[in-house]
Amino acid sequence: MVSGCDTGIKPTATIAATDSADQILINMSHYVTDGGIQRAHVRADTAYFFSPMQTAELRSVHITFYDTEGAETSTLTSREGTYHWRSGDMEARINVVVV
Incomplete structure (x- = not known):
């Protein structure tokens, strides 16, 4: 016999990239420029875009950086990353290598 009680507390919402992304891009490629000069080239195998948070969760990340x-x-290469497109900040996670 199994019994339990309901405390009335609902679990918090969790964002799962595969089922709640506003857009999903395969083989994403994004050029970052400043004054018409290329500063970075961001590539990812898959990118999950979340409009309310203005972020993209990236998988299999490869970024090339350029000088002025x-x-x-x-x-930079990594297994995962987050791109905050409003601020332009990027985070890299898991097996991060910078050469």
């Missing part, structure tokens, strides 16, 4: 003259300076 547009010359390639470094690359």
